Amino acid sequence: MPLIRQLVASARMMLVLTLALGVLYPALVWGIGRAVPAQADGSLITRNSQVIGSSLLGQAVTDPTLFHPRPSTSEYAGGTSGGSNLAESSKDQATAVAERHAAYARVAEGEPTADALTTSASGLDPDISPKFAQAQVVRVATATGLDPARVARLVEEHTAGRQLGFLGEPRVNVLELNLALDRLR
Known part of the structure; x- marks a missing residue:
């Protein structure tokens, strides 16, 4: 029993x-x-009832009238996301950073920030540092014909602080900033 x-x-x-x-x-x-x-549903952003991206995923941008994201090892392909896994001492990493440093002048001005020269761990980071965004203001303002002070204010308006006030670093979501820039034009 x-x-x-x-x-x-x-x-x-x-x-x-x-x-x-x-x-x-x-x-x-x-x-x-x-x-x-x-x-x-992935924080999808729509315009005119059409999905144009996600605020959680970085996208390739080559248009000189828009802000550019940080580099990606996966070419922003979600199915193959991931970092390069290259050590700082790797010759391939040094070559990639040197190439990005040389190309930096076409995208921004001043001393390059770390996020302008290196990829994120996922290769799909949607955010850039406020400093990298501010370094692109003159190029964007010149290409769009907008007042640089207004474009700089737009970057400030789209700068998010640290999460919970102490986690992470301040950041700017590139897709949301570019959509606001489109509305401004």
Whole structure:
């Protein structure tokens, strides 16, 4: 008899846990995801009812009238995201940084920031440092015919502070900044 009681208790516990962890919990998480669909659907940004990007993923930008993101080892392809995994002492890393340093003058002015010369761990970082964004203001203002002071204010308006006030660094989302720039024009 004790063996049968243990088997019945085990079967009941399995059913309860299967229901709780296999049905109720996933349904709860799905429901919360539906309550905040922008986050659950990848923070997609639309314009004229058409998806133009995600605020969570960097995109390639070559247009001189727009702000440029940090470099990507994956060419901004989400399916192949990842860093280069090259050490700072690697000759390939030194070559890549030297090439980006030489190309920096076409994108921004002043001394290059680290995020202008190196890729992020994912290769899809949507943000750049405020300093890198400010270094691009003159080029963008010249290419668009806008007042440089107004473009600089736009960068300041789109600079997000540290998360929770102490995590990470201030950052500028390139896609959101470029959309605001388009609205300004």
